[in-house]
Amino acid sequence: MLGVNPFIYSSIICRSELVPRDLPIAVYKMILAARLIRKGITSTHSVSRSICQKLINFCDITTMKTIPVRQIRASFMEEVSPERFNIRMLEEVVGTKDLLHQLHRHDFYFVLAVKEGSGTHEIDFASYPVQSNSLFFIKPGQVHQLELKAGCSGYLMEFNKEFYHPINKSKIQRLRKASSNNFYQLNSDNFDRLCLLLKYLFDEYTARQESYQDSIKANLDILMIELVRLERAAAISLGGASLYTQERLDDFFELLEKNITAYKQVSQYADLMNLSPFQLNEITKATVGKTSSELINEHIILEAKRHLLATPNQVKEIAELLGYEDVSYFIRFFRKHTGYSPEAYRLKSR
Numbered sequence: 001m002l003g004v005n006p007f008i009y010s011s012i013i014c015r016s017e018l019v020p021r022d023l024p025i026a027v028y029k030m031i032l033a034a035r036l037i038r039k040g041i042t043s044t045h046s047v048s049r050s051i052c053q054k055l056i057n058f059c060d061i062t063t064m065k066t067i068p069v070r071q072i073r074a075s076f077m078e079e080v081s082p083e084r085f086n087i088r089m090l091e092e093v094v095g096t097k098d099l100l101h102q103l104h105r106h107d108f109y110f111v112l113a114v115k116e117g118s119g120t121h122e123i124d125f126a127s128y129p130v131q132s133n134s135l136f137f138i139k140p141g142q143v144h145q146l147e148l149k150a151g152c153s154g155y156l157m158e159f160n161k162e163f164y165h166p167i168n169k170s171k172i173q174r175l176r177k178a179s180s181n182n183f184y185q186l187n188s189d190n191f192d193r194l195c196l197l198l199k200y201l202f203d204e205y206t207a208r209q210e211s212y213q214d215s216i217k218a219n220l221d222i223l224m225i226e227l228v229r230l231e232r233a234a235a236i237s238l239g240g241a242s243l244y245t246q247e248r249l250d251d252f253f254e255l256l257e258k259n260i261t262a263y264k265q266v267s268q269y270a271d272l273m274n275l276s277p278f279q280l281n282e283i284t285k286a287t288v289g290k291t292s293s294e295l296i297n298e299h300i301i302l303e304a305k306r307h308l309l310a311t312p313n314q315v316k317e318i319a320e321l322l323g324y325e326d327v328s329y330f331i332r333f334f335r336k337h338t339g340y341s342p343e344a345y346r347l348k349s350r
Contacts (some may be wrong), residue, residue: 006243012194078204083163085216087202090117090154102178108160109179110138113198115191116211117152120157122147128183133191137227141257142182143306158278163213164220171221176250178227197223216222248273249287252280256299260321264300267294275350304330309347315342 037221051129090112093099103122112121119130122137122145130136130148138144140161166172186194201219204212232243255263255272263269272279278294284292301321307318319330334342 006074036174043276048280064131081162083160084212085163085205085213087155087157087205089202090114090148090152090156092148093156094148094152096150098150099152101144101146102146103143104217105141105143105310106138106158107140107307108158109140109164110136110144111155112136112146113154113157113191114148114152115154115195117149117154119146119152121147123182124302126182127263131185133186135186135191135227136195137179137182137184141181143310155195155202157198157201159220164217166221171224173219173247173250174224174228176254176303177231177246178224180250180253181227184227185229188287194223195224199243245283245286247249248283249276252284252295254290256296260296260299260303261321264296264323266296269296297333297337301334303344304334305345305349308342309349318342 008039065151078152096115099119110303114130114132114134116132117130121130121136121137122345124142124144126134128134130146130152143150164175166175197219201216201223204219251273252269253270259269263272266277266280273280275283280292284295290293290298303322304318307313307321308315311318313321315331316327319325320329321329323331324333331341334345338345340348
């Protein structure tokens with residue numbers, strides 16, 4: 001036991017009434033002091049109250065629940081590799097009964113192409129209708145809930161970053177751009193064009209002939225090109241922003257996903273992008289009509305909602321996960337932007 005960090009070890013057992021007998025005396029003191037503080041009794045031991053409170057907080061954080069994360073099952077041939085890819089016909093996935101996937105998140109990319117069918121798809125708390133000629137693209141980390149009615153047809157494709165990880169800058173940008181749009185409602189000609197690609201991917205994956213994985217990756221490149229073309233055509237028809245500003249916006253969104261816990265100021269993201277706060281604001285206003293600060297706040301609220309609805313964590317714990325030391329400030333911030341306290345939002349939405 002002496003080789004174990006006393007702080008970490010005591011945090012594991014401080015909730016239990018059974019304490020091992022072979023611990024250093026310092027660990028006993030920390031455990032006892034922590035228990036006394038939990039009962040509202042000021043510690044008279046040599047361990048300070050602030051250290052004990054940190055210990056209690058550590059205990060609480062290590063017992064938090066995370067949002068359920070689904071992973072791609074490895075086939076027999078993939079068990080020795082971290083690379084994962086899977087594509088199935090939607091008819092086989094749904095079958096003759098309605099399909100319901102409760103709220104969860106993935107650690108992989110998820111592409112759902114519906115040739116015919118109906119249902120509802122909620123992605124990051126935005127609800128979309130599932131209908132014929134629709135395609136959904138979800139990035140790792142997003143949360144979603146899916147309901148498909150019996151009789152749907154099309155394809156369901158999944159792949160992780162280890163399988164498809166472009167190193168060419170333009171390919172990286174295409175993947176980022178294609179996956180930043182969660183919902184594509186297409187006309188029959190455009191959808192049929194994408195379905196030809198998906199059928200080829202399905203046939204390659206099913207046959208598994210020599211170099212089939214290379215062929216799949218090459219066709220994923222083509223799929224990203226097609227999706228970006230569709231997105232840009234839609235943006236042009238609506239008088240969208242220039243390619244440069246759109247790419248810079250995508251960079252900003254990617255940084256938000258990675259850094260929102262630590263960085264919450266426009267100036268911090270502007271520095272990461274080698275821009276001034278004014279330039280970053282001009283980019284966000286030109287592309288989505290919102291200031292950079294508004295987008296940062298929206299992302300904080302989105303991540304808070306993910307934890308509120310997909311985990312049983314207490315509000316205090318969620319605030320800590322999002323980088324807020326003052327839970328009261330977090331509650332006021334959430335109420336300001338949603339009209340509800342975090343707990344009221346959780347009750348309303350369940």
